Structures are given as structure tokens and as C-alpha cells.
Amino acid sequence: MSYKALYRVFRPQRFEDVVGQEHVTKTLQNALLQKKISHAYLFSGPRGTGKTSVAKIFAKAVNCENSPTAEPCNECSTCLGITDGSLADVLEIDAASNNGVDEIRDIRDKVKFAPSSARYKVYIIDEVHMLSIGAFNALLKTLEEPPKHVIFILATTEPHKIPLTIISRCQRFDFRRIQPQSIVTRLKKIVEEQHIRIQEEALLAIARAADGGMRDALSLLDQAISFSEDEVLLEDVLAITGSVSQYKLAQLIKAIYEKNTAQALQLFNDLMDQGKDPNRLIEDLIYYYRDMLLYKAAPQLEEVVQRMVVDEQFKELAQVIPAPFIYETIDILNKSQQEMRWTNHPRIYMEVALVKLCYQEQDVNASSTMLRSLEEKIRQLESELQKIKEQGTKIIHSEQAEPSKKVVKSVRSDYKVPIGRIHEILRNATHQDLSIIKNSWSNMLELLKKQNKVSHAALLQESEPVAASSSAFVLKFKYEIHCKMVAENSNHVKENLEHVLYDLTGKKMEMVAVPEGEWLKIREDFIRQQQGNAREKEEAEDPFIAEAKKWFGENLIEIRD
Incomplete structure (x- = not known):
């Protein structure tokens, strides 16, 4: 087969040929010049970004007859042998097909032998994440303390699958996706060298379709050249990539x-x-x-x-x-x-x-209208609260000036709190039921937002579950206007809330709304009532039985008629 694909013909042979990975190539070049060569490297990144190419260039530079050098000469026998794959001291291993313990043990047994012609033995293990756990364990000790003449270069597209014990023993280099403009610049040099006519827009379309991979870009260019006739047009590239202009x-x-x-x-x-x-x-x-x-x-x-x-x-x-x-x-x-x-x-x-x-703009406008309405009601409520505070301040001042005269100002609310229903919930309330509601509250708000019920989530943002029984729970609201809207099931808020909580908890629970100020008073009245009932029970008890409980304790006494 005389024809070679473009990505094989134009594979980088020097660090300066590598596109878009300057943070990797510069570090490796400095290490070569300063003779600070590590025993193990890990190259990770997306496909087609130059991991294996950089590994081979590094193997040539470290073994070049002109070393220490920042670039391989590609003219000496060592560089030429690595380029054509004939040098036995540089081995490229495919971990996808050699992922067993036996293959790694074979490497482990051979690393102790000195290189035959090069300065270093270099093992390039591609797709290293495909090794089995046993193979990683077999590689671990050799990777930690290899002979001085051995260098390991591990390449992978999925570094999260590699054990941390392996990663910690390597110098890690993360290869980035290549920017489209860098790909276009490289492709221009290639088409000029190959005397290929191509539109600028076609090159940009190839770079976009390559998704940061130079090898993918060269393969697409190769395909577009075969598809087109005299000149590669944008329409040709769009046709082979399935993209849209x-x-x-x-x-x-x-x-x-x-x-x-x-x-x-x-x-x-x-x-x-x-x-x-x-x-x-x-x-x-x-x-x-x-x-x-x-x-x-x-x-x-x-x-x-x-x-x-x-x-x-x-x-x-x-x-x-x-x-x-x-x-x-x-x-x-x-x-x-x-x-x-x-x-x-x-x-x-x-x-x-x-x-x-x-149709989304109509939905956005409707949501915006509702939010504006809510904001207006909140502003009205804040204005009323400010007036109440000012009136309360005046009353305090007047009481200080005239102690004999007391001014009582009551503020009437248009929302009738279901006190009896709340007392019933409090009598059967448990911490476990309340914890179930609270643990599901943030998830419930997120689900409402995902269901395009942003206004419902906004109404419930300033609320908090404060008590719960097996069949109902009390929801405290910071603002009374929100409490009233939810309690009256305005725009099906209460219905949606109970439905989402049922999906999250598996329990059908009724929601009872209460403003924050009313909740504190109701809770205090309930506690006072319960304490009064307990005292009445104690007072109604027979005095002889009460005395016996004091002497012997409740657990040792059995009362019979």
C-alpha cells in the first residue's frame, strides 16, 4: 500500500511540530537540557492531542547522540531507529491487547537488562487504563524503583481509571483539546505542502468538527480531499461531517x-x-x-x-x-x-x-409577569410592616409619656389560621416525620424549578417546615401574603407541593400554612395547654397512690381496682 494517511505522514517528529501543547513540550525540553529526567511520566488527555507523538519525540531526544538537546536531530541512527520502530530499546506497548499480568511480568523481568544500543530503555504503554488490577500491581514495584537506564511513559484518555498508587509515582502531564485556530494554522501548512486548494471556511469547518483533536482533523481533511474534485469547498466538508453551515x-x-x-x-x-x-x-x-x-x-x-x-x-x-x-x-x-x-x-x-x-417567550413573559406581581405584593407587605413598626414606636413613646393611658392597637389579618388543625398535628408530631420533610425540602424546590414552576419555588423559598405528623405538616412562612397564596392553593401551588413531596418521600401529607408571627403564639399556647393538662392529671390522682409512687417509684407499683 503506497498511500499513507495524512495523520501518519505529518505525525510530529519534533517538539516544535506539536500543536497546542506548549505547556507540556516546554517543560519536557527544560528537563532534557537540565538533565532532570524522571523515571516515569503519565500523559493524559483527549484522543488525537499528541500524547503518543510527544512520548516518541521525548524517547528520541533523551537517546539522541547529540543530547543533552531540546530537540531530537532525527538524523542519527538512534533517532532514525526510533522513528521507524526498529530500535529494540524503545518499545511501544498497546495495553488494550496486552493487559494481563503475564505481559507486565515479562516487562518487569526484562527491565533489569541494560539497553543494547541506546542510552535509555523507554517503555511507552498506550491506553494504560486498560490494564487489569493484577497487571497494575505487577507494574507497581518496578515503576517505583526502576533501574537507572529505564524510563516509563504511560498514555491514557481516562486517567480516573488508573490507581492512585500508579499516578503518585509519575510526573503527570495533562494534554488539552487543541483550539480550532491552532488546528487551522497547522492544516494550512499541510495543504500548502501538499499543493491542495481549499477554502478558508472549509478549514474552519474541519477544525470545529475535529473537537480539539489534530488526528481527527487530518482524517477529516483526508476524507474531504477524496470527496472533492479540484478544490475542497465548505459544502464538501459539511457533507462528510454531517454539520450544518x-x-x-x-x-x-x-x-x-x-x-x-x-x-x-x-x-x-x-x-x-x-x-x-x-x-x-x-x-x-x-x-x-x-x-x-x-x-x-x-x-x-x-x-x-x-x-x-x-x-x-x-x-x-x-x-x-x-x-x-x-x-x-x-x-x-x-x-x-x-x-x-x-x-x-x-x-x-x-x-x-x-x-x-x-413558544418559550410566552412562557418567559408569563413567569416574569407573575414574578413582578409577587414582587409588588412583597413591597406592599414591607410597606405595611413599616407602618406597623412606626405605629408601635409611637405607642411606646405615648405610654412612656402617659403611663396611666394605654393605647392598644390591634392589627387584623385577612388570613384565618387553622389553629385547631395545627394543634391536632402537634399532638401527633414526631421528629422523624419532620426530618423526612426537611431532608426532602431542597430537592422539592429543585424539582419545581426543573418542572418550569419557578414561581411556585419562589413562593416557597422563604418557608420552613416546623412540625409534622404521619399525615400532615405545618409550613411556616416569613411573609403572610405568601402564606395566604399557598394556603388558598393559588395557581395550584399547594397541590404541586404535596404532589412533589409524595414523589420524594412516598407519603401523602397535607400541608397547613401558618405565618411566622402566628406560629410562635400557637406553639406557646399548645405547650402551655399541654403543661396544664399534665398538672390537672397529677392533681386528680389519688393522694395515697401519689405517696406510694414517691416512696417506691412508678415501676414497682401495680394499681388494681
């Missing part, structure tokens, strides 16, 4: 904002007829809204826009669409994306999401 995304977003449901669905159907992937489409939409939000927050920092080109259409949409609308849209799209991952009909979920987005 920025112009089409802008049209769809404009239709959503203008609440043009028919046009939005028509645009979506046209994209589906072209073979586009709904999962890819929803991801592109999320990133478009994300870039718009960041551009609105900091228009002078165009580099924060990762996926989209800041053209006139993008600027116009970012200026017109308000930030709250973008927040709500991203939230709806994110929930739909999660649902689409577990269904065989992602197109249906995407269509439902588009319809929901076209």
Missing part, C-alpha cells in the same frame, strides 16, 4: 426568535432531507447560542467565540436576541440533547424542542 443555523435561530414555527420546522425538514444528523444539529445550535452569549458579554474579545465566524449576520442576531432568551434556549436544547441520546427517534425530540423554543 453557519448560514443555515442563523436562519433557523432567526425563525425561532421570531416565533415562526412553520419556517423553523421547514428549515429542519430540509436539513434532514439532506442527510444531516439531528444530534449534530442540536450540538451546533447549542454552540451558536453559546458564542452569541459570550459575544454579547464581551464583544471586544472575539477570540472567545470558538465555533462560529463573527460575520454581520452573527453580530445582528447577537444584538437583537436578549440574554434571558439565550439562557432559556440553551437550557431547553441541553435537556433535549440528553433525551435524544437514549432514544431511537432523535428527530421527533428535535422537532418537539423547536416547537417549544418557538
Whole structure:
């Protein structure tokens, strides 16, 4: 096979060829120059970001005949042998297929032998997280105290699966996703060297589709070259990646904002007829809204826009669409994306999401209207409370000036507290029932928010469960207006609250609302009443029995008629 894929032809052979990992390459180069070479390294990060390439470059630099050097010469016999894989002292092992104890024991037995031609034996273990627990244990002692002529380089995409005992014995380097602009710069050099004609927009589309991986970008470029004819166009890249052009995304977003449901669905159907992937489409939409939000927050920092080109259409949409609308849209799209991952009909979920987005402004306006109404009622209540405080201050001053005259000012409430029902709950109340309600309270508020009942959660934000029996509980409110709205089941708040608590606790419990000031008085009256009943019971007891209890104790006395 004479043809080689681009990612194999243009695999980095020097540290300066590695794109987007300057924090790793600079550290390794300084260590080489200062001869501070560790016995074990751990390279972790997403696929296609250069972990294995950097490992090979490091193996060449540490064994280069011109060392110490920051870059391998790629001309000496050692460098050439490592490049073509013929040098026996540098071994690249695939842990996915050599993950047993026997393979690691074989390595452990061979590391004690000196290298045959190079300065160091270098073991590059790729996808090291695939090793079994037994293999990790077999590697542990060798990794901790290897011979001076051995270097281990472990590469993985899932570092959380590696035992901490292994990680603690390595110098760890985290490889980052490569920025799209860095990928575009590298691709330009490659296409110029290969004399390939390609549009700038096509390169950017490849970089976006690569999702931070240079190997993926080169594979997509290879595929686009094969797909196209004389020149690689943007349409060619979009066809092979399943992505949607920025112009089409802008049209769809404009239709959503203008609440043009028919046009939005028509645009979506046209994209589906072209073979586009709904999962890819929803991801592109999320990133478009994300870039718009960041551009609105900091228009002078165009580099924060990762996926989209800041053209006139993008600027116009970012200026017109308000930030709250973008927040709500991203939230709806994110929930739909999660649902689409577990269904065989992602197109249906995407269509439902588009319809929901076209009507979201009405829901937002309704919620805003309710919140404004609540805020207005709260302001009225605070004003009334301030008047009551001022009147109370005047009464105190007048009583101090004229002790013989007492002014009694009573404030009437239009909410009638069910005192008898609260007393009944208190008689049967237990700490266990109250703990169940309190432990579920924060989860209940979160569920209400997730169910788009933000106003209900706002009403209950300043409330607290204070007593509970097996079938009911008392809910104390800081503001009486909130207490009245919930108790009267305004907008089904009480009904939704009891339903969510039933889902969380499995118990059907009735909610009884009480204002904070009334609760303290009711609680004191109940305690006083209970104490009075206890005293009456003691007074009604036979004096001979009471005397016997004092002498012998209640447990030793048996009373018979």
C-alpha cells in the first residue's frame, strides 16, 4: 500500500511540530537540557492531542547522540531507529491487547537488562487504563524503583481509571483539546505542502468538527480531499461531517426568535432531507447560542467565540436576541440533547424542542409577569410592616409619656389560621416525620424549578417546615401574603407541593400554612395547654397512690381496682 494517511505522514517528529501543547513540550525540553529526567511520566488527555507523538519525540531526544538537546536531530541512527520502530530499546506497548499480568511480568523481568544500543530503555504503554488490577500491581514495584537506564511513559484518555498508587509515582502531564485556530494554522501548512486548494471556511469547518483533536482533523481533511474534485469547498466538508453551515443555523435561530414555527420546522425538514444528523444539529445550535452569549458579554474579545465566524449576520442576531432568551434556549436544547441520546427517534425530540423554543417567550413573559406581581405584593407587605413598626414606636413613646393611658392597637389579618388543625398535628408530631420533610425540602424546590414552576419555588423559598405528623405538616412562612397564596392553593401551588413531596418521600401529607408571627403564639399556647393538662392529671390522682409512687417509684407499683 503506497498511500499513507495524512495523520501518519505529518505525525510530529519534533517538539516544535506539536500543536497546542506548549505547556507540556516546554517543560519536557527544560528537563532534557537540565538533565532532570524522571523515571516515569503519565500523559493524559483527549484522543488525537499528541500524547503518543510527544512520548516518541521525548524517547528520541533523551537517546539522541547529540543530547543533552531540546530537540531530537532525527538524523542519527538512534533517532532514525526510533522513528521507524526498529530500535529494540524503545518499545511501544498497546495495553488494550496486552493487559494481563503475564505481559507486565515479562516487562518487569526484562527491565533489569541494560539497553543494547541506546542510552535509555523507554517503555511507552498506550491506553494504560486498560490494564487489569493484577497487571497494575505487577507494574507497581518496578515503576517505583526502576533501574537507572529505564524510563516509563504511560498514555491514557481516562486517567480516573488508573490507581492512585500508579499516578503518585509519575510526573503527570495533562494534554488539552487543541483550539480550532491552532488546528487551522497547522492544516494550512499541510495543504500548502501538499499543493491542495481549499477554502478558508472549509478549514474552519474541519477544525470545529475535529473537537480539539489534530488526528481527527487530518482524517477529516483526508476524507474531504477524496470527496472533492479540484478544490475542497465548505459544502464538501459539511457533507462528510454531517454539520450544518453557519448560514443555515442563523436562519433557523432567526425563525425561532421570531416565533415562526412553520419556517423553523421547514428549515429542519430540509436539513434532514439532506442527510444531516439531528444530534449534530442540536450540538451546533447549542454552540451558536453559546458564542452569541459570550459575544454579547464581551464583544471586544472575539477570540472567545470558538465555533462560529463573527460575520454581520452573527453580530445582528447577537444584538437583537436578549440574554434571558439565550439562557432559556440553551437550557431547553441541553435537556433535549440528553433525551435524544437514549432514544431511537432523535428527530421527533428535535422537532418537539423547536416547537417549544418557538413558544418559550410566552412562557418567559408569563413567569416574569407573575414574578413582578409577587414582587409588588412583597413591597406592599414591607410597606405595611413599616407602618406597623412606626405605629408601635409611637405607642411606646405615648405610654412612656402617659403611663396611666394605654393605647392598644390591634392589627387584623385577612388570613384565618387553622389553629385547631395545627394543634391536632402537634399532638401527633414526631421528629422523624419532620426530618423526612426537611431532608426532602431542597430537592422539592429543585424539582419545581426543573418542572418550569419557578414561581411556585419562589413562593416557597422563604418557608420552613416546623412540625409534622404521619399525615400532615405545618409550613411556616416569613411573609403572610405568601402564606395566604399557598394556603388558598393559588395557581395550584399547594397541590404541586404535596404532589412533589409524595414523589420524594412516598407519603401523602397535607400541608397547613401558618405565618411566622402566628406560629410562635400557637406553639406557646399548645405547650402551655399541654403543661396544664399534665398538672390537672397529677392533681386528680389519688393522694395515697401519689405517696406510694414517691416512696417506691412508678415501676414497682401495680394499681388494681
